[in-house]
Every structure is written in structure tokens, then in C-alpha cells.
Amino acid sequence: MTLAFLILAVLTVAGGVAAMTLRRLVHCALALTVAFAGLAALYLNLGAEFAGLAQLLVYVGAIAILIVFAILLTHGGESDPEKVFSPAGIAGGVIALAVFAVLGWAVTTSSVAHGWGAGAAAQTSAPQTSVREIGLTLMQRYVLPLEVIALMLTAAMIGAVILAWREKRSVDPGAPSAPPSPELRV
Amino acid sequence: MNPLAGCLLVSALLFSVGLAGALTRRSAILVLAGIELMLNAANLNFIAFWRFGPHPEALTGFIFVIFSIAVAAAEAAVGLALILAIYRHARTSDVSEITEMKG
Numbered sequence: 001m002t003l004a005f006l007i008l009a010v011l012t013v014a015g016g017v018a019a020m021t022l023r024r025l026v027h028c029a030l031a032l033t034v035a036f037a038g039l040a041a042l043y044l045n046l047g048a049e050f051a052g053l054a055q056l057l058v059y060v061g062a063i064a065i066l067i068v069f070a071i072l073l074t075h076g077g078e079s080d081p082e083k084v085f086s087p088a089g090i091a092g093g094v095i096a097l098a099v100f101a102v103l104g105w106a107v108t109t110s111s112v113a114h115g116w117g118a119g120a121a122a123q124t125s126a127p128q129t130s131v132r133e134i135g136l137t138l139m140q141r142y143v144l145p146l147e148v149i150a151l152m153l154t155a156a157m158i159g160a161v162i163l164a165w166r167e168k169r170s171v172d173p174g175a176p177s178a179p180p181s182p183e184l185r186v
Numbered sequence: 187m188n189p190l191a192g193c194l195l196v197s198a199l200l201f202s203v204g205l206a207g208a209l210t211r212r213s214a215i216l217v218l219a220g221i222e223l224m225l226n227a228a229n230l231n232f233i234a235f236w237r238f239g240p241h242p243e244a245l246t247g248f249i250f251v252i253f254s255i256a257v258a259a260a261e262a263a264v265g266l267a268l269i270l271a272i273y274r275h276a277r278t279s280d281v282s283e284i285t286e287m288k289g
Contacts, residue, residue, distance in 0.1 A: 002189075005189070005192065009192070009196040012196065012200065013196065013199050013200060013203065015225075016200050016203040016223050016229040017203055017206065018221060019207070019216075019271075020203055020204070020206060020210075020211065020216070020219075020220060020223075021209030024228075025213060025215060027214065028216055028219065029219075032219050032222075032223075035200075035223065035226075037229060039200075039226050039229075039230075042196075042230060042233075043217040043230075043233055043251075046193070046233050046234065046237045047237055048233050048236070048237065048248060048249070048251070050253075051229075051233060051248060051251045051252060054252060054255055055226075055229075055255060058255050058258075058259050059226070059258075061224075062259060063222065063258070063259060064243075065220075066262055066263065066266055067215060067219060067262075069266075069268065070215050070266040070269055070270060071215055072272070073270055074215070074269065074273040074279045077207065080207060083212060084211060084212055084213070085210050085211065085212065085229045086210060086211065086212050086281065086282045087257060087282065088209075089209075089210035091209075092205075092206060092208075092210040093206050093209070095205070095206075096202045096205040096206035096210075097202070098201065098205070099201070100198055100201075100202035100207055101203050102268035103201065103202070104195060104198055105193055107195055108191065108195075108196060112191060112212070114258060116228075118278060127237070127242035129242075129245065129248065130208065133245070134245065134248070134249075134252075135223055137249060138249065138252075139243050142249050145249075145253060149253055149257070150258045151225065152256075152257070152260055153259075153260055154189060154208035156261075156263055157262050157263070158259075159264050159267070160263045160264050160266075160267040161267075163264065163267035163268055163270070163271045164270050164271065178254025185212075
């Protein structure tokens with residue numbers, strides 16, 4: 001485990017913790033972006049350049065912006081900053097701690113931590129993967145999942161547009177010429 | 187501790203943080219962000235097993251991460267559109283105040 005890995009791991013986890021504990025939603029979105037960028041750097045550190053850059057492009061570039069848009073469109077500042085945790089928050093925290101305890105126990109006591117990874121740890125250089133190889137693998141062996149993903153992205157786009165469409169019927173069905181009420185304009 | 191176990195521990199920590207956020211926060215947007223963090227923790231596991239596994243040239247975990255990122259992007263888009271629709275209807279994005287499914 002190198003120093004770079006440790007720094008990136010601390011940065012990522014700190015970003016995640018800050019995203020889940022800060023009170024203002026915009027600050028949370030910023031911390032989440034830090035966590036995503038740290039993860040992208042971790043992928044690069046592990047030798048997965050293509051996945052790291054895709055992570056940077058999709059998460060830091062698109063999803064973070066999407067989350068900021070959603071926060072601003074739902075007036076994220078108006079929620080009471082004193083009440084950010086739900087009434088059952090303590091139970092949720094305990095459940096998360098228990099999950100971490102089980103996962104940590106499983107990782108540290110399994111053969112992965114001692115025997116199985118020991119041979120692989122000797123192999124210090126990252127496996128060489130070119131984008132050409134990735135493209136060939138995607139287009140030959142995994143071409144069916146690729147098409148399914150393409151279909152799913154199309155369906156998701158149509159679904160998101162339909163969901164975010166303005167509800168026209170809820171304005172006033174009796175008076176079609178009445179102007180839409182201002183609170184429906186989002 | 188070898189690098190694989192380190193990766194797995196970081197990933198477990200990130201998953202727990204995301205789970206805690208999804209279970210404890212009131213804002214629906216942050217619940218979605220917690221779910222995204224959990225997905226990312228799983229992706230880190232795939233990359234770690236691909237990197238330190240016996241057959242990295244098969245690219246299995248790597249391709250899985252690419253697909254997983256695509257699924258997460260679709261999920262975030264639909265989820266945020268759902269939150270916007272709920273906000274327009276119920277005038278709140280607080281998950282503990284949205285208590286009825288009837289429109």
C-alpha cells in the first residue's frame with residue numbers, strides 16, 4: 001500500500017463523510033464532488049485509466065452538476081438547517097456501523113487479506129490495457145450487454161423527461177384559458 | 187496488509203458512509219447521493235479485484251465498472267427527476283414528510 005493510495009483514500013472517505021454530515025445541501029454537493037474525484041484518482045492509481053477518466057467525466061462532470069441543479073430547483077436552502085437528520089437517524093447510524101463491522105471483519109479475516117492476494121501483491125506493475133483492447137472486448141465478448149445498456153440509457157432518458165414534464169392537468173381542468181399558477185413553474 | 191485488503195477496507199468504509207447517509211438524512215437528494223456513494227464503493231471493489239486478481243487480461247471487472255457507471259448515471263437522472271416531480275406535488279423534498287402515495 002503506497003503513500004499515494006493512503007492520501008487518496010483519506011481524501012475520498014473524508015469527502016464522503018462531509019457529504020453526508022454537512023448541513024447546507026450545496027456544501028454537501030461540493031463534498032460529494034470531492035469524493036467522486038478522489039475515487040477517480042484511486043482508479044487511476046490502481047491502473048484503470050479508462051475507468052478513472054469515465055468516472056471523472058460521468059460523476060464529476062454530469063452527476064454532480066445534476067445534483068446541484070436538483071438542489072437549486074427544489075430550493076435546497078429553504079429546508080430547516082437544524083433538522084437535517086431524520087428521527088430514526090440513530091438507528092440508521094447504528095445499522096451502518098454494524099454493516100461496516102461485518103464487512104471489515106470479513107475483509108481482515110478472509111484469505112483475501114493474507115494468502116490469496118499475496119501472490120498478486122508481488123505483481124507490482126499494473127496490467128497493461130489499451131483503449132483498443134477495451135473497445136475490442138466491448139464490441140466482441142460484451143456486445144449484448146452493451147446494447148442492453150444503450151437501450152436502458154434511452155429508456156432512462158425518456159423516463160426522466162416524462163417525469164420532469166410539467167403537469168398541465170393539475171392546474172385547473174375547468175378553466176383551460178386560465179394562466180398556470182406560478183408555483184407550477186419550476 | 188496487502189493492497190487488495192486496503193482497497194476493500196476503503197470500499198467498505200465508503201459503503202458504510204453512504205449507507206449511513208441514505209438512512210439518516212432527511213433530504214431526498216442526499217439519500218440519492220448516499221446511494222451513489224454505495225454504488226461507487228462497489229465499483230472500487232470491482233477495480234481492486236480486477237487489478238489484483240489472477241486474470242487481469244480478461245478485463246471482466248473493468249468492463250463491469252464501465253457498465254455500472256452507465257447504470258448509475260441513468261439511475262441518478264431518473265431519481266432526480268422523481269425528486270423534482272415529488273417536490274412539485276408535495277412542495278417538499280423531505281423524505282420524512284412525504285407520507286402518502288395518493289396523489
